[in-house]
Amino acid sequence: MLEVEGLTVEVEGKEIIHDISLNVDVGETLVLFGPNGSGKTTLLMAIMGIPRYRVTKGRVVFKGQDITRLPVDERARLGMGILFQRPPVVRGIKTREMVKACLGDREDGYVIEQMAQRLNLVELLDREVNYGFSGGEVKRSELLQLMAQGPEFVLLDEPDSGVDLVNISLVGEMINELLQKDRMRTRTHSGLIITHAGHILDYVNTDKACVLLGGQIWCRGNPREILASIKSHGYEGCAVCQR
């Protein structure tokens, strides 16, 4: 479904991602580990097509189409969605309007209320998007928007950061729904999850993992094995690991 081929990305003239290749098949979830500053967010933003993250080499192929030069909105309309780690505050636009915009033609007030209820976000619907939201509220509001958008491919940037223990299982549940984890043979949704600490993996099953260090993929493997290794040796351990 998604193929990243030899991707090099720079931000404000500085190269952050160096020659990365990865692929995610239909129905698959890839988890990307990495310490702060390793380039995880940059990679995600480049896949989504945010202009500040400039692809200088390589290409991104989505559903068989080269989307490397496609604007962000066209990628979204092709079926790509993103949970931003730190989305901007948009004054003047209520969360409800944002969710409506995500629903597009399927706009349905009832559905919005229902989804918001499940995410404990009903009171936030009439507040301006992300204005004065807590860390956890931001994540849940992002998920609400994604649920409304219903993308086939979901990019999740640190969905577990800033989320308290009460809400993390809820966040996990929603991600499982986005990724159609209840289906086996008929699953068509795929995803790429970034996590620094890996908490979300207690709630969401993933198929494969890689570790990003210094803008390069350092290793690939089984998500649980890699997480266990990071937990016992830290990312410093990864850096000296030569396996």
Added chain:
Amino acid sequence: MSEITRSKAANKRAERAREKTAPLGDDIDLAAYSQEAEEHPYEEDPSRLQPQAKERILEAGVVLDDYSQRSGTFLQVDHSIVHSKAGQEGLEVMSTVKALEEYPWLEDYWWRAVAVDADKFTAQAELHQNHGYFIRALPGVKAVQPIQACLYIAQHGLAQNVHNIVIAEEGSELHIITGCATAQVIEREGLHIGISEFYVKKGAKLTFTMIHNWAPKMAVRPRSGIIVEEGGIFLSNYISLKPVRTLQMYPTAQCIGENALVRFNSVLVASPGTTLDVGARAILGARGTRAEVISRAITTGGTIIARGHLVGQVTEVKGHLECRGLILSEEGKIHAIPELEGLVDGVDLSHEAAVGKIAEEEIEYLMARGLSRDQAVAAIVRGFLSVDIEGLPPQLEAELQRAVEFSEKELL
């Protein structure tokens, strides 16, 4: 129009201020405008006005065809009262000239919230007054619907000098929608001087929504003062989306009673050739008083000066200024001038101002949800201008929407 006998002192002070240039705003040559206007007949049924005039007036929020949604209507065209009627027991709507004849005590309110010699415009309003509205809610009376007032200029080159007085007596509630408009002739020049004095008595609540629908060559100089007593609430909404050559105003609210509250909201759009110099000042003179001044300004090529001034004179007062400005063109300019003045300790005054173009990050955020760039910009601009104002007729909301879409087109 009959000249009314007034305090000679006020008249003298006005005489002395005849040439006094206003501290803010471009100077205006008063002699360039005519003081004489043709009389317009009184209309028992204002829906019989010319359709074009009604349309312009409607765009300023004043409904003349169906006033079941209004507790009273006042309509002045040039220097003539064309309609004036209160539709609820305990509410009064009439010309200030008539009110002065009827209520000798009104002298005590005349030039109390605004100084007669503030500048040549206040002086002109004293020396050549052409009516204006008197609206009053008797003690404890709560207006069911808004009262609407319209000041309309039909004659080219006219100076319209009105003096309005609004009194919300103890425990009363009033909502006024004032629309000011000119006939829609592009060359129409004119000067509107509007003195407005508001008196909000103990425990009363006054919501004042003013919509300006002027013309590109008009000069406008409102001069407003508000006095709020204990527990009184004054809420002002000001909207100016249409081109106007020059408009300058700086209403001042004095909170003289404990726990009085004032809030000023303004939404301003300046297209090329328009200069808006709009502010609001609140003097927090009693314990527990609060003020909020919030403005949203968009330029598509014109100049906006957004001022705000909070004065904390005693302890335990709270005030906040907020100005947000969007520049949607290379030519436009927004100048935010917030002032905070704390005169004792224990005042809590704050301000925040942000002026710039739409953040690219916000556009991209919306685009990541599937909106095109144009849709994203439009949504942000619309959201920026969205104001929750109770009592706005649907036509006016549509008008607001049209103005916003027009701004979008200019940009895109």
